[in-house]
Amino acid sequence: MAALTPSYRLSVAARALAAIVGGYALTALASFAMAIFLPLSRAEASMTATLSSFLIYACVVIWVFAARTTWRAWAGIVGSMIVLGALVWLQRQVAAS
């Protein structure tokens, strides 16, 4: 069993933060993107995105705790958010023009 060293505690806290806060942010962005990009009616796309969001959240949390290092976990969250954010931003630019 791992000893409760300060660095261990820090790593657990960093992962918990990545999972709970980072995971929520990523899920929010993912469901936002899904609602925009799904080839369904507006209402159906919003509904599908919201319904599946908890599954996405759970998968993100599992992934964060399964990642080999805490850095990787954070990098994965931030990286996916940047990609999704860019896609949403592009779509908004295209829609506005």
Next chain:
Amino acid sequence: MSLFPFALTYSGWAALCFAMSRHARELLQREPTPLQRALLRAAGWIALTVSLWMTAAQAGWPIGTVEWFGMLTASAVSFVLLLTYYPRVAAGLGLGLPICALAGHFLVSA
């Protein structure tokens, strides 16, 4: 909701359980043959499937499926409890329960 589909789920679990060599050894003190295991497993799955089909025929697929899952849990819990404390009763009911349910059904409708 008739008792027969419930009894079938119980028998299905019992058959699937005794198709596993560990539980078969516990009950019979000997290793089941591969053929016996295959037959038990097939019987188990058939019993569970027929039970689903009967429940759905009675209550419609949406609610029938929900009922079936509820019955699966209820019969599995009763089977595992019996198996732990009275394994012979648990095994015997695998055959006895559907027969009783059928008999009861005909008694009531007669």
Next chain:
Amino acid sequence: MKEGFRQSMAWLHTWSGLVVGWILFAVFVTGTLSYFRPEISQWTRPELRDVKADANAASKTIATLKERAPNSPRWFITLPEAREPIVRVTYRDPNGGGEGRRGFKTAWLDPSTGEEVKARETRGGDFFYRFHFELSMKPIWGRWVVGFCAMFMFVAIISGVITHKKIFKDFFTLRPRKGQRSWLDAHNAVGVLALPYHVMITYTGLVTLMFMYMPWGVQANYGDNREAFFADATGVAEEVKPANQPGVLTDIEPLLHEARTRWNGAHAAFITINNPSDINSRITIRRDTEGQLANSNRNVVFSGTTGEVLSVAGEPAPASQTRAVMFGLHMATFSSTTLRWLFTLSGLGGILMVASGLVLWTVKRAPERAKLGYTPFGHRLVEVLNIGVITGLPIAVAAFFYANRLLPVALADRPAWEVRVFFAAWLLSFVLPMIPPARVAWTTQLVAGAALFAALPAVNALTTQTHLGITLAQGNWVYAGFDLTMLGIAALLGLTGWYASRTPGSRKPAQRKAPEALNLPAEAERA
């Protein structure tokens, strides 16, 4: 956390389960009780015993409302049904304030006369129903806390399945009297055997409040205009403003008949009347959920003055229908009595899964305590919380029912006092667990809970005319069933208390047996 995937999942399962376990236990208990919300609401109002459903309940109710609250902007009418054969109306009280939300008042009417039935003031089954997702906190806070815990629960279920190495091989395995092994077996058994239920109830629970937890999908396409989304998704007609010209409501009975014809004879459950005294009145009739998995919009909307059909809810689109089915599955109001009890059994499985998981945390750490020679504060804290929550909540539930029967009927603020008694009893249940040894507290409080539930039908008999002697003879199964269920709960708690008194305490390390002994026939072990 540098170990393999399964180890990280085991860690995640242990800690995500522990952090929210106590709240989840309370959520499972009150949620399971809520399957019987109408029955509890009836039992807590013994004055309603002889009320019977009536075919003309709706028109009698409307006559009463016309007298009482002609200027209320809205009337809500819950029609009688077998489990709760009474009319419930909610309207704005013209004589000032009203105690409920936004000045609305709720009253119970006799379906056959339309007159108010004076029942004792109580929150009845609604208390457990609201606690289930609001924890008696401010609604917004309670809902977020419960949602947070439900999300943890979902993660704990997934990581638990991954952690469980031999899910199929151990499917039927329960090895009693082997300390930690037995606890793990029991935890696995209730978890795995009711797994479809656990997954369903957790996910659909999140779905019931999903627009609050995850507003982003709607935000993306509708911005802040949520009304437009709901109009698109569920087909709920937008509200009409009153024209401020007096109007007279048409007779309700032909409208009910019309609605029932459209539903192939299904019953109406709920009527909403907007602007009842205005020319722009609207009558919305909602069908009941019996035999309907999907809890979707099932409304027929009529013009209140002419009786003309304005809109009929159609079949929703796939995603909306999915949401409706998930919502319906969570509420389970479509169930027959048998199915409701099957749900209850699985709910009990959930209660036992959370409880055994919490106990397992302390049992697993018994060797560590033995090695240290003392009990670390954290272990002690978990133990006290475990006993206080697991044995204390049943005591608190019983106390609520005692308060309902024993508090003076005329007591001011009576519903609040019932709730205070509930929390006081629960809080008291944390005192004894603070005094070691833990086993004494476990046994004493489980037996105390059993005794309280066992005596409840007797106290009911001494204080009301809804006791088993009368209700069984009447065949009044709502009241009789409640009393009998209390005896059943007493038996379950008593059995658990008896078990706790004789199994080796969590302090003693589990007895070690030779590994092959695990495969012996169960008969040999009973010696």
